[in-house]
Amino acid sequence: MSKNISISINGFPVEIEKGKTILEAAESQGITIPTLCYHKDLCVAGNCRVCVVEIAGQTRLSAACATPCEEGMEILTNSLKVRNSRKHIIELLLSEHNADCTKCYRNGNCELQKLSSEYKIMTQDFIELVPLKKYSVDMYSPSIMKDDSKCIRCQRCVRTCAELQGVNALTVAHKGDEMKITTFFEKHMRDVVCTNCGQCVNHCPTGALVEKNYIEEVWEAIADANKHVVVQTAPAVRVGLGEELGLEPGTRVTGKMVAALKRLGFDAVLDTDFTADLTILEEGTELLTRLKKALVDKDKTVKLPMATSCSPGWIKYIEHLYPEYLDNLSTCKSPQQMFGALAKTYYAKARNIQPENIISVSIMPCTAKKFEAFRPEMHDSGYRDVDYVLTTRELAILIKQAGLDFNKLEPVKYDRLMGESTGAGVIFGATGGVMEAALRTAYELVTGRDVPFKNLNIEPVRGMEGIKEASIKIEKPLKKWAFLDGVELKCAVSHGLVNAKTIMEALKSGKANYHFIEFMACPGGCLGGGGQPIPTNSEIRKKRADAIYAEDGDLPLRKSHENPEVQKLYKDFLKEPLSDISHHLLHTKYTKREHY
Amino acid sequence: MAVTHQLKRVDFIFSNENDWEKVLSTTINKKPTDLINELISSELKGRGGAGFPTGLKWKLAAEAKADSKYIICNADEGEPGTFKDREILSKVPYKVLTAMAVCGYITGAKEGFIYLRGEYKFLTPELNKAIKEFDYYCKEIKFDFKISIFMGSGAYICGEETALMESMEGKRGEPRNKPPFPTQNGYLDKPTVINNVETLAHTYTIFKYGAKKFYDLGVQYSRGTKLFSVSGDTPKPGIYELELGMSLQDFVYEFGDGDTKAVQVGGASGFLVPRKKFKDAAIGFKGKLTGISLPTGGSMMLFNSSRSMFNVLDNYLEFFREESCGQCTPCRVGCQQLLLGIKAVKRGEKPASYLSKLLRLTETMQYTAKCGLGQSVANSFSSIVENFHEEMIY
Numbered sequence: 001m002s003k004n005i006s007i008s009i010n011g012f013p014v015e016i017e018k019g020k021t022i023l024e025a026a027e028s029q030g031i032t033i034p035t036l037c038y039h040k041d042l043c044v045a046g047n048c049r050v051c052v053v054e055i056a057g058q059t060r061l062s063a064a065c066a067t068p069c070e071e072g073m074e075i076l077t078n079s080l081k082v083r084n085s086r087k088h089i090i091e092l093l094l095s096e097h098n099a100d101c102t103k104c105y106r107n108g109n110c111e112l113q114k115l116s117s118e119y120k121i122m123t124q125d126f127i128e129l130v131p132l133k134k135y136s137v138d139m140y141s142p143s144i145m146k147d148d149s150k151c152i153r154c155q156r157c158v159r160t161c162a163e164l165q166g167v168n169a170l171t172v173a174h175k176g177d178e179m180k181i182t183t184f185f186e187k188h189m190r191d192v193v194c195t196n197c198g199q200c201v202n203h204c205p206t207g208a209l210v211e212k213n214y215i216e217e218v219w220e221a222i223a224d225a226n227k228h229v230v231v232q233t234a235p236a237v238r239v240g241l242g243e244e245l246g247l248e249p250g251t252r253v254t255g256k257m258v259a260a261l262k263r264l265g266f267d268a269v270l271d272t273d274f275t276a277d278l279t280i281l282e283e284g285t286e287l288l289t290r291l292k293k294a295l296v297d298k299d300k301t302v303k304l305p306m307a308t309s310c311s312p313g314w315i316k317y318i319e320h321l322y323p324e325y326l327d328n329l330s331t332c333k334s335p336q337q338m339f340g341a342l343a344k345t346y347y348a349k350a351r352n353i354q355p356e357n358i359i360s361v362s363i364m365p366c367t368a369k370k371f372e373a374f375r376p377e378m379h380d381s382g383y384r385d386v387d388y389v390l391t392t393r394e395l396a397i398l399i400k401q402a403g404l405d406f407n408k409l410e411p412v413k414y415d416r417l418m419g420e421s422t423g424a425g426v427i428f429g430a431t432g433g434v435m436e437a438a439l440r441t442a443y444e445l446v447t448g449r450d451v452p453f454k455n456l457n458i459e460p461v462r463g464m465e466g467i468k469e470a471s472i473k474i475e476k477p478l479k480k481w482a483f484l485d486g487v488e489l490k491c492a493v494s495h496g497l498v499n500a501k502t503i504m505e506a507l508k509s510g511k512a513n514y515h516f517i518e519f520m521a522c523p524g525g526c527l528g529g530g531g532q533p534i535p536t537n538s539e540i541r542k543k544r545a546d547a548i549y550a551e552d553g554d555l556p557l558r559k560s561h562e563n564p565e566v567q568k569l570y571k572d573f574l575k576e577p578l579s580d581i582s583h584h585l586l587h588t589k590y591t592k593r594e595h596y
Numbered sequence: 597m598a599v600t601h602q603l604k605r606v607d608f609i610f611s612n613e614n615d616w617e618k619v620l621s622t623t624i625n626k627k628p629t630d631l632i633n634e635l636i637s638s639e640l641k642g643r644g645g646a647g648f649p650t651g652l653k654w655k656l657a658a659e660a661k662a663d664s665k666y667i668i669c670n671a672d673e674g675e676p677g678t679f680k681d682r683e684i685l686s687k688v689p690y691k692v693l694t695a696m697a698v699c700g701y702i703t704g705a706k707e708g709f710i711y712l713r714g715e716y717k718f719l720t721p722e723l724n725k726a727i728k729e730f731d732y733y734c735k736e737i738k739f740d741f742k743i744s745i746f747m748g749s750g751a752y753i754c755g756e757e758t759a760l761m762e763s764m765e766g767k768r769g770e771p772r773n774k775p776p777f778p779t780q781n782g783y784l785d786k787p788t789v790i791n792n793v794e795t796l797a798h799t800y801t802i803f804k805y806g807a808k809k810f811y812d813l814g815v816q817y818s819r820g821t822k823l824f825s826v827s828g829d830t831p832k833p834g835i836y837e838l839e840l841g842m843s844l845q846d847f848v849y850e851f852g853d854g855d856t857k858a859v860q861v862g863g864a865s866g867f868l869v870p871r872k873k874f875k876d877a878a879i880g881f882k883g884k885l886t887g888i889s890l891p892t893g894g895s896m897m898l899f900n901s902s903r904s905m906f907n908v909l910d911n912y913l914e915f916f917r918e919e920s921c922g923q924c925t926p927c928r929v930g931c932q933q934l935l936l937g938i939k940a941v942k943r944g945e946k947p948a949s950y951l952s953k954l955l956r957l958t959e960t961m962q963y964t965a966k967c968g969l970g971q972s973v974a975n976s977f978s979s980i981v982e983n984f985h986e987e988m989i990y
Binding site for chain 2: 046047050059063067088089125126129172174175178179
């Protein structure tokens with residue numbers, strides 16, 4: 001245990017662990033010091049300066065986020081000098097900021113707006129700088145819009161892109177009044193290494209970085225009587241949506257969400273978890289096939305380890321930065337795209353609806369899914385497989401616009417045919433979930449027995465450790481899989497692209513020896529996705545993860561291959577995993593992209 | 597009246613450096629603690645402008661525990677109106693190299709860098725020649741210390757010590773949060789001594805002649821001599837080594853053109869002193885000096901009555917607006933607001949009272965900016981606006 005030191009805050013004595021910052025000390029006393037550039041996920045920058053406090057004996061003020069407490073320090077967080085300086089800084093930020101709040105996507109959830117409201121900044125004496133500069137909005141990416149006129153240069157996005165994701169698509173350029181956050185050669189976001197993960201959007205305090213929203217397009221589709229609008233909801237949405245609607249982080253709202261979607265006017269409310277289960281069967285079979293080719297046929301062309309392909313941020317990352325490993329990716333489409341391809345084929349046929357009259361909408365915790373739906377290869381149904389992708393945040397907007405009292409909605413179940421799911425599908429939303437679901441099914445397929453973990457909970461792949469490793473020894477397999485007897489299946493799980501980088505570098509240098517790796521672009525997996533409610537931080541991610549595993553634990557079926565609708569799908573339509581029709585509809589290929 | 601010395605020219609810095617080999621070999625045979633005490637007793641303060649006691653800085657770095665340490669000579673001489681470091685490096689480079697090596701000996705650093713201003717690239721052939729010869733001698737006496745040049749690229753902010761280190765590490769030249777200070781976590785996060793070129797040259801004098809000779813010059817709290825870069829409306833621009841503690845009155849008497857209206861002491865980040873305050877102003881660090889005491893990196897710009905103080909301030913602010921790194925709010929936005937603000941007042945688009953709002957803004961910048969750049973914009977702004985208020989308006 002570290003030593004405690006004595007300080008005083010606003011005249012009251014405080015004992016605090018040595019090494020804590022003034023901001024942390026104040027927080028421990030229930031005193032909020034305003035911040036903008038500070039984010040719990042990121043390293044301290046100390047550049048916005050709104051958190052300045054006065055330390056007795058010092059003329060200059062100190063940034064609370066960046067200054068460690070020292071024995072005997074007398075700190076004033078709200079002296080007149082502090083208040084006046086802080087107000088000045090807020091005024092300066094506003095003078096540089098396109099403060100047309102009523103027309104801003106982040107209106108109502110903007111940290112600068114909140115601060116200026118708290119400090120009652122009623123006038124603008126300083127000269128407005130926005131009209132003096134040439135700003136344009138980058139709206140060419142299908143996922144993310146960037147509006148520099150709303151940027152306060154806190155560099156949270158830059159630190160996010162570098163520290164959490166290791167991508168560095170966003171960086172600081174120029175100096176002085178021309179300093180700005182931009183991309184390689186100031187190209188559009190769609191033309192650079194950006195993975196569309198949206199973590200920058202989630203970490204932006206203002207409306208400078210927002211998702212490209214498709215709210216009006218979806219309303220129009222719903223209003224069109226000739227269209228049958230189906231909606232799918234990703235696993236992580238049900239544990240995040242509540243936060244946007246006034247509920248505590250970690251509240252499970254699955255049934256209420258389905259009820260809300262029905263009231264919004266969607267013709268069928270279906271579940272991405274269904275295709276998550278389907279993914280497990282396709283991907284699990286693919287893994288076993290690869291293992292057989294490698295171990296029995298000694299086929300040198302087969303690539304191991306096999307990497308998951310559910311996370312479109314990860315896909316774009318590997319396409320840009322490790323294209324030599326594209327053959328290691330599972331060829332399975334993500335659950336969203338499998339769903340889209342089936343909605344306009346299998347579902348259309350079963351419901352007797354012309355596929356061109358189906359509009360397929362998905363609700364995702366993700367901004368990269370928007371890009372994924374736009375990929376040219378995602379037209380295997382003969383139409384665009386997924387028409388519109390909305391984030392968790394956009395769904396909350398729809399619900400608010402429709403005037404629904406979310407809390408009063410009675411929970412209802414998903415519609416049938418592609419609405420049934422198992423606990424294995426739900427945990428796709430958490431880091432390690434795909435791995436756990438795959439192992440539950442693959443182990444049983446191979447041995448005929450449950451995975452050797454209590455209650456099917458594969459604890460080693462759960463939790464928020466950046467890189468997790470697990471291995472399962474296969475003993476007494478069924479006859480068909482005899483070649484796997486005694487094989488120790490080595491797996492790794494990584495979330496946050498900075499951890500993906502670590503694993504990829506280890507693979508490159510030959511230091512990693514895995515069979516199967518799960519990669520998720522976002523910290524915590526999809527539950528910490530770029531399309532999830534703002535704020536998201538480690539505490540909140542933990543609560544959402546707990547909710548996901550609780551959801552899994554409560555479901556009667558917890559293994560993908562037991563999903564009766566998936567079984568029916570194979571019987572009636574696909575025949576078997578990796579069949580020709582599966583290959584056509586459920587598998588895809590990847591594109592090598594530039595490094596910058 | 598300020599307690600001051602008469603203006604006195606001295607010639608230490610540019611004096612003979614041919615004995616550098618002897619100075620180096622004898623100095624590194626003394627005990628490090630003795631050398632530190634010598635330096636502390638000389639009361640030498642940093643000559644870059646901030647005036648941190650040099651002996652204490654070296655002591656802190658010497659006491660820091662680490663597997664490697666570094667010495668950096670800050671030759672990113674960018675303050676408008678200063679050009680002394682260039683002269684030191686071209687005339688007496690061995691003094692600087694010797695001082696760096698001695699600092700390495702005292703602190704345990706084995707590697708030193710000269711961070712050279714981008715615009716001084718032309719100095720590199722000669723300087724590299726000197727480094728090579730210096731290196732040769734170090735090998736000869738079996739003293740392990742390696743010096744190399746690191747070229748800056750012309751950003752003013754990189755003269756700020758932590759921005760300089762960021763730039764050396766290949767990052768954007770943005771100042772760091774302090775604490776921690778460079779003597780604990782400097783270049784590559786290792787304990788680092790970073791000194792101005794002139795500071796190092798003075799330590800050479802101290803190690804050669806002893807602290808007393810240096811201490812006996814100057815006044816209390818402002819010991820020794822200092823190089824001044826004299827420019828502007830003066831019949832004799834140039835570099836002069838003067839004893840610290842002189843009054844500005846004497847300085848203007850010596851260097852003025854008979855019509856001096858104001859002197860900018862310390863460059864764009866320093867203070868402007870109007871004629872009526874010359875006699876109360878002394879050049880040196882705060883302390884015993886009464887009246888106004890003006891610390892300076894050595895830039896002395898003289899303005900005669902033909903100069904518009906509005907134009908002077910406008911010029912400084914344009915400089916700061918462009919040279920702010922842009923990271924912290926008060927400096928990035930503050931500099932823009934100050935520049936646009938004085939123009940608006942001049943054009944009559946803002947009332948004269950707006951200048952008071954801007955003065956309060958400079959106070960906020962002084963209190964809250966992350967580094968010395970933003971903090972010191974207030975100096976020239978307030979001293980010009982307060983002393984030449986009329987010129988700002990009409």
